[in-house]
Amino acid sequence: MNAQSLPRIAFHAPLKPVDHPVPSGDRQMARLILRALEATGPVEVASSLRVYDGTGDAALQARLTAAAGGERERLLSLYAAAPERRPSLWLSYHVYYKAPDLIGPHIARSLGIPYVVVEATRARKRLTGPWSAFAAAAEAAIESADLVLCVSARDRQAVEAYGPPGQRVAMLPPFLDLPASVERTGPDSPPRLLTVAMMRPGDKLASYRLLAESLGILADQPWTLDIVGDGPAAAEVSALFAPFGPRVTLHGACAPTDLAGRYRAADLLVWPGLNEAFGMVYLEAQAHGLPVLAVDNAGTGTVIRDGVGGRLTGPAPQDFAAVLAGLLADSSALRSLGRTARAYVEAHHGLPAAAERLRHLLTALTRQVPA
Known part of the structure; x- marks a missing residue:
């Protein structure tokens, strides 16, 4: 596979950006996905805007929606001024009702490129209540995805049950960069x-x-x-x-x-x-x-x-x-x-296998969607 066949990827993690100061599993997984994508082809973190509402605050959701609108305008202006940075695919990690993707679907439609979600959680019961606006945005983003990569069978069942006909859905098991193997003597006493x-x-x-x-x-x-x-x-x-x-x-x-x-x-x-x-x-x-x-x-x-x-x-x-x-x-x-x-x-669950799986899925997707 030559370099010309690889997609240029724009990456976004609405829930917990890769540069967020607080460590967590979400931040770590976002960083690992970014590393796996770097093995697939050129990739750029398109936005570090955190779109997260943990309490159901309508005012916060309105502010984040406005901020996302500003990010969309900034990115489209950037890609128009610097065509070499224009992505051929957008990928967002972890989209759900508390952290919808308010940027990626719009950019993908505007540029006519595939939109991919890794770890999508559908929660239709949240379409009413304090997160209703964010839940609707998350549902719309997931439904618009050309490919949804699920990290668990539970999420895949919901995505396939409620997704539009013909939506591509596949598994991407959680993975990590393996540390050096060590010889263990244990267990201690007491354990x-x-x-x-x-x-x-x-x-x-x-x-x-x-x-x-x-x-x-x-x-x-x-x-x-x-x-x-x-x-x-x-x-x-x-x-x-x-x-x-x-x-x-x-x-x-x-x-x-x-x-x-x-x-x-x-x-x-x-x-x-x-x-x-x-x-x-x-x-x-x-x-x-x-x-x-x-x-x-x-x-x-x-x-x-x-x-x-x-x-x-x-x-x-x-x-x-x-x-x-x-x-x-x-x-x-x-x-x-x-x-x-x-x-x-x-x-x-090793990083090399995940990178190869992403390479296969994403290059196949970009070949099927006209630029």
Whole structure:
């Protein structure tokens, strides 16, 4: 495949731009998609405007809509003045009712180029209520896409159920840039548990609560827990784990280089992951040979295969505690899961495979749509 056949791509992440100062799975995935696209052909971050309303604020939605209109005008003027920067394809990452794409569809129509969405979440029930305007914009953007790439089977089902006839839909499994493989000796005595997650109200806090309740059931068993994370619910999280005393250490936010050391030093990542879209932390841990334990749902099941690199449980604290107790008591099972974890991620979730899949899908799409 020669360079002339590769599309010039404009990239946008409305929910969390790649240069956003707060680390998260969304920002990391946006950066990884950008790297995969760079292996596909020339790519440019078209806009760093964050279009996100987390509370259903009509005034904020109006301001963001106006700002997006200004971005559309800026980009069309730019492409008219500098034709060499004109994209032949627009790709947006993570479009849903709280973070619609208010830029890409308009630019794609104006330039007559394909429009692609990676990770589209359809939520038609939000067409009424405080997010109605943003939900309508998200639905319209997803429906207009020439190609929708889904990261989970759950999202694909909704996209295909409500999408227009003939819309191209495909899977793009979550992926990461694999770290160097390390030889693990573990597990320690007592086993070292690790949690890595943002501290936010809602599902994140509910996951922390489930974890604390599960560990309370196992208070008489040997273990220690390190928690890496920060956020607006930090005080609540601290209170949940205060009864465990020095067995639990909260480290706050952690730089990626330091986090790699945490993965290597731990024996098991424990994070329930209630309603996770997929959870990059599970891939990161497994890539370091660290087995993982999570609640079974459509998101966690996207990146964890039960019995291969990790275990999946039911949603009750008793379910989580029962599987955790079995792993704490069986060091050979932990070692076995760790050995298969790295191999599983290499085979199914590596950056090179994702880049090649994007190359194939996007070049095929641009060839089918006239310039």
